[in-house]
Amino acid sequence: MTLTVFTGGTIILEAEREGHTHLSEAIAFSGDRVIAIGDNAARLAHQDGAEIIDLAGGALAPAIGEGHAHPVLGGLEAVGPNVRDAADLDGILAAVADWKQRHPEAEWLVGASYDATFAPGGVFRAEWLDAVTGDTPTILRAWDYHTAWVNSAALAAGGITAATADPPLGRYVRDADGTPTGTLQEAAANDFIANVVPPFALDDRVAAVEAATREYAAQGTTWVQDAWVEPTDVETYVEAARADRLHARVNLAFRANPATWRDQLGGFVALREEIRTLGHDRLSAETIKFFVDGVIESHTAVLAEPYADRPGERGLPNWDEAELIAAARDFDLAGFQLHIHAIGDDANRIALDTIAAVNDNPANAGTPARERAHVIAHVAMLAPDQINRFAELGVIANFEPYWAQCDAVMRDLTIPHIGHDREGWQYLIGSVLRSGATVSFGSDWPVTTKDWRPAFSTAITRHSHLEPGAEAWLPDERVSAGAALSAYTAGIAKQALAPERGALRVGMIADAVWLAADPLTADPNTVPDIAVLGTWLAGERTH
Secondary structure (H helix, E strand, O other): OOEEEEEOOEEEEEEOOOOOEEEEOOEEEEOOEEEEEHHHHHHHOOOOOOEEEEOOOOEEEEOEEEEEEOHHHHHHHHHOOEOOOOOOHHHHHHHHHHHHHHOOOOOOEEEEEEOHHHOHHHOOOHHHHHHHHOOOOEEEEEOOOOEEEEOHHHHHHOOOOOOOOOOOOEEEEEOOOOOEEEEEEEHHHHHHHHHOOOOOOHHHHHHHHHHHHHHHHHOOEEEEEEEEEOHHHHHHHHHHHHOOOOOOEEEEEEEOOOOOHHHHHHHHHHHHHHHHHHOOOOEEEEEEEEEOOOOHHHOOOOOOOOEOOEOOOOOOOOOOHHHHHHHHHHHHHOOOEEEEEEOOHHHHHHHHHHHHHHHOOHHHOOOOOOOOOOEEEEOOEOOHHHOOHHHHHOOEEEEOHHHOOOOHHHHHHHHHHHOHHHHHHEOOHHHHHHOOOOEEEOOOOOOOOOOHHHHHHHHHHOOOOOOOOOOOOOHHHOOOHHHHHHHHOHHHHHHOOOOOOOOOOOOOEOOEEEEOOOOOOOOHHHHHHOOEEEEEEOOEEOO
């Protein structure tokens, strides 16, 4: 086995949720494990055949984890028109027109992900796309991935007219006379994509996963939670694993359907067993995903009190509460971890109530004890009286810290929808940490950047690193650099059900990232510019 010794920089052995960090000056890996630290590691550098890595004044830290993302969706964005980089509506249309001109043979045009702030209220019209797509059916997904924009040919392909009823748990945004505008929300968008839009070819999907995990490795990430997996996605991941095209570990979360979850249960158990039998150390499927609600920007997040700008609406709940509890209990009994999307304050209350009911399930009596590590993801809007429940219930709060800033979306859509009286209930990372709960961090890529470095900066500053002198938004919710690193390492290890990862202690798995500077001591505004010089997954260098 190769012996690798790291010296010449700061070795961050562990970051704790309270912000405390443990450091060393040397560390040694052999095979997939850490075998020595400090002077013991330095002495091993003299052994014959040892590989010596001089950190050149940089830092070696436990590898980064990704607590919530969508690698297939993100990777496939490169297959369609590049609308993400557009600066305005005209830019989106120009990108679509250019792609269509270069692909005249395409029977459908499928792309992502556009900025919903480019149209009033996030409502985009079919005729705008018609002008550049003609009669080629076209669908673009918004960056929230809860909304889609289609042209008239796509509406026709889906049989959507003024007489078409909204699907359960979805909404066709309409003009006053009932005519669909071309904007589809929640199930209206997702069902359209599943049932009408032709799927991407398997080769394209596998290439997307490979590209995504290679990019994760290049930024020091070794574990990713794919937070929305359909049964049809399993073939993609299995093929990628068999072909050794996974460059980071990926855990799959199967989406539970409110209407068919009882029928799904046995199938998901079988798919989990298929992946366990495959025995690939970079692929697992231990998790079930529940969408409690949608997003604030589309008025589909579930609030306890009505939206400020729509007094009669409280959002679009995806589940009856009793049915959600029944489903969560059954999937928990089947040994799955729960991963619950909750954006609105009432959605977070519902998610916490659900996990409380799972914890108190009489059917658990006599079952073997196990680490459950159930997760509530996003925790975007949390009523103050719910903060302590994460620690009380043993729930992991998975935040996407890049969102914890007052950017254009927050200023132009989110705050006007919920009102200034509830503005301060958002992304309460500091409060949840102080309550004693476990916090993990993620990106929700491709909703926002997969790069952990700008998100790390935002968690500390509560503003964009591009505005280093900006005023912190909700400054009491800032966290220390050590706490932020812990959320990406120890917090992720707990979420991943991987107690041997998340720190660089003797005997633990050798997952590490080599950074050109120490993120614990650097100006947080400069962390996004720190180069990643190397990544190790179980002792194997992946970047």
